[in-house]
Amino acid sequence: MDNIYLLIFYSVLAVFILVTFFLVLYIKNQNMLWQQKKLFQETEIQQQKELLNAVIESQEIERKRIGQDLHDEIGGTLSAIKLMLNAAKNQDGASNGNIIEAKKLIDKMMVDVRNLSHDLSPPGLAMFGLYTSIDAFVDLINNTEEIEILITHEPLIEERLLNEKSELALFRVITQLISNTLKHANATKIKISFKPKEQRLEIDYADNGKGFDLSVLNTKKGIGMQNIQSRLQMANATYVIDTKPNGGFKMSIICPIEKNQAN
Known part of the structure; x- marks a missing residue:
């Protein structure tokens, strides 16, 4: 057993x-x-x-x-x-x-x-860099007196931080954002700030326009937004969008500064 x-x-x-x-x-x-x-x-x-x-x-x-x-x-x-x-x-x-x-x-x-x-x-981008080129572009828009654009650089330095391809990508992104604001936002003011950090360049873009429902952007992206995302990807940059109806539009961009990027 x-x-x-x-x-x-x-x-x-x-x-x-x-x-x-x-x-x-x-x-x-x-x-x-x-x-x-x-x-x-x-x-x-x-x-x-x-x-x-x-x-x-x-x-x-x-x-x-x-x-x-x-x-x-x-x-x-x-x-x-x-x-x-x-x-x-x-x-x-x-x-x-x-x-x-x-x-x-x-x-x-x-x-x-x-x-x-x-x-x-863009004239001067290869020679003078991103901030100077955006500043010149902003001057042209401000001269039309259709909208007020304030641009700041903290701290104000002359050093070129990114390579020309990344600068061109960010230049296209910022000008596209300005174009979107002018076309759709009914805004009276735009603020753009450049903040160089130790290992990254932070760019904050904000307007006081009508804003929109962010969930719509997540489900349906227009050609302009697709171009913005593609160019940010080219520069290995990340971004965060903050917007709501009647609450304006904000985009924070972080672009890494690599050793082989500095000019």
């Missing part, structure tokens, strides 16, 4: 060990599959990021080329036409209404071409 109990005990023990073995093997196999899936997802995300960076970088190269062509070729041609009209006016010895109107139109075209070329390829 004792032998039967021992046999049953050892049989149950053997079954338990066998089940435990297969259970551990199953868990190990599932963990391996999960690790492989995670690695595949990370690789896919990295490839998508590299592809996105390549697309945006090629767009910026093309923007720069088009901007230079607009400024050099079309701008130069318009200047030549203006000189020819001036010469015709002097030869006639009297003001010709058509010539005056043509000169005004050409002057407007030259301004439009200059503004467009500057928008495609």
